[in-house]
Amino acid sequence: MEELLTDRETPDRAQILETNRSAWTERLRLLSRAEESIVMSTFDMRDGESTRDILSVLYQKAQEGVEVRILVDGISGFLRMGGRPLFETLQAHPNIEIRLYNPITFWTVLTPWTTQGRMHDKYIIVDDLAYVLGGRNTFDYFIGEYPTDHRSLDREVLVYNGGHGAPEGRESSLYQVLDYFHQVWNSEACAPYGGTAGETAQEEVQTMLQERYDALTAAEPALFDPSYDYAAHTVETQGVTLLSNPTHIYAKEPVLFAQMMALADRAEESVVLHTPYAVLNDTMADTLAAVAEEVPVTVMLNAVENGDNVVASSDYRYHRDEVMGTGVQLLEYAGGLSYHGKSMVVDGEIALIGSYNLDLRSTYVDTELMVAVRSPQLAQELLESMEGLHRDCRLASPEGDTVPDGLTIPEAPWTRQAVWTVLGLVLQPFRILV
Numbered sequence: 001m002e003e004l005l006t007d008r009e010t011p012d013r014a015q016i017l018e019t020n021r022s023a024w025t026e027r028l029r030l031l032s033r034a035e036e037s038i039v040m041s042t043f044d045m046r047d048g049e050s051t052r053d054i055l056s057v058l059y060q061k062a063q064e065g066v067e068v069r070i071l072v073d074g075i076s077g078f079l080r081m082g083g084r085p086l087f088e089t090l091q092a093h094p095n096i097e098i099r100l101y102n103p104i105t106f107w108t109v110l111t112p113w114t115t116q117g118r119m120h121d122k123y124i125i126v127d128d129l130a131y132v133l134g135g136r137n138t139f140d141y142f143i144g145e146y147p148t149d150h151r152s153l154d155r156e157v158l159v160y161n162g163g164h165g166a167p168e169g170r171e172s173s174l175y176q177v178l179d180y181f182h183q184v185w186n187s188e189a190c191a192p193y194g195g196t197a198g199e200t201a202q203e204e205v206q207t208m209l210q211e212r213y214d215a216l217t218a219a220e221p222a223l224f225d226p227s228y229d230y231a232a233h234t235v236e237t238q239g240v241t242l243l244s245n246p247t248h249i250y251a252k253e254p255v256l257f258a259q260m261m262a263l264a265d266r267a268e269e270s271v272v273l274h275t276p277y278a279v280l281n282d283t284m285a286d287t288l289a290a291v292a293e294e295v296p297v298t299v300m301l302n303a304v305e306n307g308d309n310v311v312a313s314s315d316y317r318y319h320r321d322e323v324m325g326t327g328v329q330l331l332e333y334a335g336g337l338s339y340h341g342k343s344m345v346v347d348g349e350i351a352l353i354g355s356y357n358l359d360l361r362s363t364y365v366d367t368e369l370m371v372a373v374r375s376p377q378l379a380q381e382l383l384e385s386m387e388g389l390h391r392d393c394r395l396a397s398p399e400g401d402t403v404p405d406g407l408t409i410p411e412a413p414w415t416r417q418a419v420w421t422v423l424g425l426v427l428q429p430f431r432i433l434v
Contacts, residue, residue, distance in 0.1 A: 117249025
């Protein structure tokens with residue numbers, strides 16, 4: 001990470017994707033620019049309106065000769081993609097390959113301890129042009145503005161390689177992400193997505209995707225304009241570095257957590273950390289407390305009344321005092337929509353965005369990615385977004401909680417509270433899997 005802290009020229013420019021609409025817009029725009037290769041890695045991909053939009057562009061690009069590779073977590077693939085003609089039709093295309101990380105197989109029954117190795121990464125890479133990386137899964141809950149029963153707030157970063165197509169472009173962090181992808185894609189943990197849709201089903205999916213692509217290009221021609229100037233819509237950086245966990249399926253050393261805390265430990269002014277939830281062991285709590293002893297640290301997570309992860313909420317209720325005991329300013333978001341963003345800002349200069357939750361699973365079990373961007377301008381933009389969310393937060397304190405004027409936090413029904421209580425107790429021996 002030392003190169004991140006050293007002044008140097010870099011071809012990378014960056015942009016924050018703060019809204020679900022921008023996630024949809026920039027995916028379609030970026031995918032439409034592909035000429036040679038598209039890589040997409042996601043923890044969870046489900047059929048839906050936004051997914052079909054994305055896949056229609058992927059399929060069109062495959063028709064044009066672009067190599068498309070899609071990597072999905074094995075359990076998510078089993079639950080959401082298995083036996084579905086949409087995904088089987090994609091896999092049947094000669095220019096599209098789908099692989100699953102740690103897939104569920106017949107033999108899994110005999111080795112249940114292997115099932116918990118999950119791939120939590122989420123990113124898209126197009127040629128050597130740009131990539132998007134963050135916390136969003138691939139379905140309507142996170143992407144676009146289509147009607148859906150649930151929706152989540154999240155965040156990503158788009159990194160544009162200003163030297164694409166030239167030798168200096170090889171210095172881009174895009175190649176760090178691409179090398180990471182190849183490491184996972186070619187590992188023993190991955191296997192091809194199975195299943196073959198019948199000829200009639202494939203024809204129906206192909207027709208749907210073509211019609212959808214035609215409708216998109218007619219309705220949103222600006223997104224398919226090859227002259228779009230990424231440089232004009234991104235800010236300069238002084239360095240971008242990929243941080244990651246190990247990629248095998250077994251218990252992991254806490255590499256990414258250590259990398260993030262090493263950056264936080266260098267802070268001279270402040271650290272602001274956003275996470276959907278916090279599930280800490282003593283080591284994590286002590287490390288966070290050591291940073292908070294030196295500089296002000298703000299941590300924002302979902303209020304249990306606001307979050308959509310009942311398991312994490314159950315654990316947090318049991319350990320809330322321990323999180324407060326780290327000495328951080330603890331903010332509990334209650335803005336209505338569940339918050340799913342994972343970000344950190346150090347000294348208003350370094351911005352980290354990615355998939356890592358401040359919990360035991362992200363620290364010790366899953367594959368995880370964060371991109372660290374040294375850019376005061378990007379960091380300030382991120383801080384402004386964070387502070388906007390802080391206005392809808394309850395301040396948790398050992399002396400008593402404080403709710404700002406104008407914020408109403410509805411009380412959870414007794415049935416939900418009972419579930420939290422029972423789950424929180426039952427799952428204490430299994431906190432690493434929460």
